Amino acid sequence: MTDLKRLTENLEIPKQLLDNRWIALVFLLCLTSCELDKACSTSVKISFLNRSTSSSRITVSNGLDSVIIDATGNSKVGKELCFSESIRTDGNYWLKLSSPQESKFLAFGYYSNGMPSEKEFQITWVNDSVKLKSIPSDY
Structure with missing residues (x-):
């Protein structure tokens, strides 16, 4: 047997x-x-500070992945924007900000060969303007 x-x-x-x-x-x-x-081994932190009195929605994208942040007035929210291993191109980010009063759309930043140059973007919304600050990566 x-x-x-x-x-x-x-x-x-x-x-x-x-x-x-x-x-x-x-x-x-x-x-x-x-x-x-391992799907999100590389990412960029998106910090959104809403200094307006109204609620806002922000969408940030690298062309393949995107994050949507809903923030009430005078609040701060953070999320991670993933770069999958399949992104091997150069490109930029885009941002769409919507509030009851208006919408804004703008392109910003840069990534190369699917690798972000920044580890974080700090985005501040104050009534009628958007302020972007990039924090460089350590590598």
């Missing part, structure tokens, strides 16, 4: 669990879950 048969008979392990398809499926699930953690 083979070792596999002896193991399944003595321990009463269902034969389906030892089937190669189940082992392959478990391996694939483990591999996929590890890859999902």
Whole structure:
């Protein structure tokens, strides 16, 4: 009697669990879950300070990923804008700011070969103007 048969008979392990398809499926699930953690290995922090009295919505994008921030008057919110491993181009960011009074759209910043030059953008909205400050990366 083979070792596999002896193991399944003595321990009463269902034969389906030892089937190669189940082992392959478990391996694939483990591999996929590890890859999902690496999906955002590079990112830029977006800090939004709303110094106006009204609520605002800001959308920041690098062309492939975007973050949407809803901020009430006189509040600060932060999010991460991901750069996936598949971005290997040069480009810039764009910003759309909407409030009950107006909307603004502008392009800013720069990234090269899918790597951001900044680690953070601090965006301040004061009634009728947008102030951008970039914090350079350490590398």
